[in-house]
Amino acid sequence: MKACDEYSETAQLYFDKELRGTPVAEFRAHLKGCAACRCALEEDEELSFILRQSRPLYSAPDSLQARVLRAMRDSSSEQQTDVQLSDIRSEHIPSDKSTKK
Numbered sequence: 109m110k111a112c113d114e115y116s117e118t119a120q121l122y123f124d125k126e127l128r129g130t131p132v133a134e135f136r137a138h139l140k141g142c143a144a145c146r147c148a149l150e151e152d153e154e155l156s157f158i159l160r161q162s163r164p165l166y167s168a169p170d171s172l173q174a175r176v177l178r179a180m181r182d183s184s185s186e187q188q189t190d191v192q193l194s195d196i197r198s199e200h201i202p203s204d205k206s207t208k209k
């Protein structure tokens with residue numbers, strides 16, 4: 109049986125869901141018999157829950173995405189609708205008339 113100190117790194121990996129294979133089973137077995145490690149893990153979970161609640165991480169990408177999309181639309185409309193369409197029209201309409209007539 110390992111001491112609790114030896115599980116601190118394992119607990120961190122387990123909490124980050126980066127622990128795989130035999131160590132997971134081993135750590136879970138230790139958790140069953142060790143209230144101290146169970147408490148530490150619960151405290152970690154609680155802390156990350158509080159951090160997630162106080163800082164809404166998912167609203168930032170949304171507003172950023174909207175800003176990027178708007179910027180893209182603005183720059184593309186500047187390039188296309190005004191300049192290119194009028195260029196194409198002024199080039200093609202007169203030449204069409206002159207070739208048909």
Ligand SMILES: [Zn+2]
Nearest residue numbers: 112142144145
């Ligand atoms: Zn322990």
